[in-house]
Amino acid sequence: MKIAMPVNDKSMKASISDTFGRTQFFLIYNTESKDCLYVDNSAAASQGGAGIKAAQLVIDHKVEALLTPQCGENAVKVLQPGGVRIYKTTYISVMDNIVAFSKGELALIDHIYGGGQGGFHGGHGGR
Amino acid sequence: MADTEVGNMRVAVLSGKGGTGKTLVSVNLAAVAGDSVYVDCDVEEPNGHLFFRPKVFGSEQVMVKIPVVDATRCTGCRGCVDFCKFNALAYIQEQVVVFDEMCHSCGGCVLLCPEHALTEREKIIGEIQYGFSRETMVATGILNPGEASGIPIIKKMLAYAKAVGDAPMFIDCPPGSACIVMESIQDADYCILVAEPTLFGVHNLAMVYELVDLFKKPYGVVLNKCLSEENPAEIFCRQQGIKILGSIPFDAELGTMNSNACIAARESLVYREMFSSLLQTVLGEVRNETIADS
Numbered sequence: 001m002k003i004a005m006p007v008n009d010k011s012m013k014a015s016i017s018d019t020f021g022r023t024q025f026f027l028i029y030n031t032e033s034k035d036c037l038y039v040d041n042s043a044a045a046s047q048g049g050a051g052i053k054a055a056q057l058v059i060d061h062k063v064e065a066l067l068t069p070q071c072g073e074n075a076v077k078v079l080q081p082g083g084v085r086i087y088k089t090t091y092i093s094v095m096d097n098i099v100a101f102s103k104g105e106l107a108l109i110d111h112i113y114g115g116g117q118g119g120f121h122g123g124h125g126g127r
Numbered sequence: 128m129a130d131t132e133v134g135n136m137r138v139a140v141l142s143g144k145g146g147t148g149k150t151l152v153s154v155n156l157a158a159v160a161g162d163s164v165y166v167d168c169d170v171e172e173p174n175g176h177l178f179f180r181p182k183v184f185g186s187e188q189v190m191v192k193i194p195v196v197d198a199t200r201c202t203g204c205r206g207c208v209d210f211c212k213f214n215a216l217a218y219i220q221e222q223v224v225v226f227d228e229m230c231h232s233c234g235g236c237v238l239l240c241p242e243h244a245l246t247e248r249e250k251i252i253g254e255i256q257y258g259f260s261r262e263t264m265v266a267t268g269i270l271n272p273g274e275a276s277g278i279p280i281i282k283k284m285l286a287y288a289k290a291v292g293d294a295p296m297f298i299d300c301p302p303g304s305a306c307i308v309m310e311s312i313q314d315a316d317y318c319i320l321v322a323e324p325t326l327f328g329v330h331n332l333a334m335v336y337e338l339v340d341l342f343k344k345p346y347g348v349v350l351n352k353c354l355s356e357e358n359p360a361e362i363f364c365r366q367q368g369i370k371i372l373g374s375i376p377f378d379a380e381l382g383t384m385n386s387n388a389c390i391a392a393r394e395s396l397v398y399r400e401m402f403s404s405l406l407q408t409v410l411g412e413v414r415n416e417t418i419a420d421s
Contacts, residue, residue: 048275049214049229056208056217078217081224103177 001031003101004063006054006082007094010038015092020068021050027094028061031102037061045113051075059083067106069095072113136413137377139315141293141339143331145302148321148351148375151385153299154178155288155392155402155410162262164296166288168311170253170268170277175299177388180278181258181265189268191232192247196223200244206389207236207245228275229369231378253277255284262290277301281310289314304338318346319372322360324353336369347372351403370412373405 006023007014017023022044028037039061043053055075058066059082066079066086087106091096094113101104140153147175150167154175157165167175194207194216197385201223208216215229216236226248237245251271268284270277282308288296300311312318318339332348339346347370354377364371375381381398384391391398 043214046169046214047212049211049226052217052226053214055215056219059219074229077226078224081219083220107208 001065002006002061002063003031003098004028004061004092005089005097006041009071012036012094016019016067016069016089016097018069020066021046021052021069022049022062026054026057026061028063029098031098040051041070042121052078055079055082055084065101067101068109068112070113071109076112077095100108106123120123128259135295136317136410137289137298137315138317138319138409138413139298139300139312139344140176140321141300141304141308141312141317141335142302142321143334144327147302147323147328147331148349149297149302150175150321151351151375151391152179152321152349152405153297154390156406157263157295157297158261158298158390158392159399159402159406160263160295161334162294163265164264164291164294165299166266166268166284166296167299168268168277168281168284168307169299169301170280170307171268171301173267173299176258176265176267177228178390179258179260179263179265179349180388181256181260181263181267183256183258186254187283188251189283190249190251191230191279192234193250194225194236194245195229195232195248196225197246200221200242202242202244203381204241206239206241206268210235210239214294226420228273231276244262246344247411253280255280255287257287264288264294276307278307278310279303281307285311285314304334308335308338309342312342312344314411317409317416318344319353319397319409320346320348320369322348322364323351324358324360326359331357332360332363336367345412346370347409347412357413372408375401 003100005027006020007025007027009119019113026039035038055078066084067089070090088108088109089096091123140149142149157163182409205218213229213231215226217224244376252274254268258265266284268280301307320335322328348364353374394403
């Protein structure tokens with residue numbers, strides 16, 4: 001099974017990125033073969049809709065589970081019909097989360113942010 | 128600019144954040160100007176109409192075009208998904224999915240699709256209400272909640288307001304300095320920046336100051352909520368050599384009128400005179416600019 005994580009570096013020692021849509025890299029990890037693939041997140045520099053584009057990248061890699069600290073509504077609208085289950089990370093390190101996921105210790109994410117948080121128009125900020 | 132008479136001048140009122148007094152200034156200037164047009168471009172939460180309480184004589188819906196996918200024609204080439212700069216399209220389970228609220232209605236995907244699988248449909252994003260309050264024509268743009276951008280509403284509203292005649296126009300801008308503000312000041316002859324007397328106020332003033340400078344618009348500052356103590360916004364203006372058009376005191380009477388949705392210039396002689404004098408100052412500035420330009 002392939003799992004994806006937003007990560008700050010192309011390394012198994014990396015930390016999990018705080019954001020999903022605008023993370024620098026994704027780690028795509030195969031739980032059976034233990035293969036690691038690091039993918040540049042082309043959505044990181046998007047003017048808007050980064051979550052949608054990042055989610056597209058995740059489903060295109062046939063990922064079945066995403067481990068992330070948070071995730072926006074629009075990304076969920078791509079990930080869920082794309083067959084991806086979304087789990088909340090509980091550790092900072094990549095390895096710790098993989099181990100916890102393998103033991104079935106990670107919970108499905110329960111809080112979804114509203115769509116279009118921080119696009120070119122500054123979301124709903126600026127007031 | 129050279130062909131602009133003072134009679135049909137367009138004055139935009141801006142500030143870096145909400146609550147500084149844009150609506151106070153623009154509503155009162157329009158009220159003392161007699162024959163005038165007030166345009167509320169703060170389409171996410173228009174509030175000028177609460178003061179004017181205009182008799183509405185008409186309204187129109189504002190629509191944008193959104194792509195629709197014909198799944199029977201789509202071959203899954205993903206050209207549209209890769210093209211969309213706003214990531215409004217995704218390809219999920221072998222189907223193109225449109226995220227309406229991300230779409231900026233550029234129409235590019237429709238032009239691009241080699242299979243002609245994309246067409247456009249109209250989507251209502253909000254409306255404009257037109258009314259009169261004494262001699263002021265009031266145009267109010269209202270963006271429906273959840274929509275990405277009010278720019279199409281502002282475009283339509285300003286085009287209408289420009290077409291109706293030669294009364295001076297006062298444009299109540301959205302807060303900040305983003306695209307929607309740029310659209311609102313595009314055709315303005317003069318920009319009034321409203322500033323609060325705090326360090327935070329200076330930061331917000333600097334944002335809009337940079338914007339109007341970039342757009343090469345003539346501008347001046349109105350200092351609002353002024354107290355007797357030192358005013359950082361005033362110091363900023365003096366340091367940058369920015370024209371101060373006037374000061375509005377931090378006054379309980381004004382605050383009360385405002386919170387009761389009364390137009391101060393219509394209720395109080397003191398404020399009628401204050402805003403009339405501010406209007407004259409602005410007129411003088413616009414006239415100078417017109418002469419300097421011709």
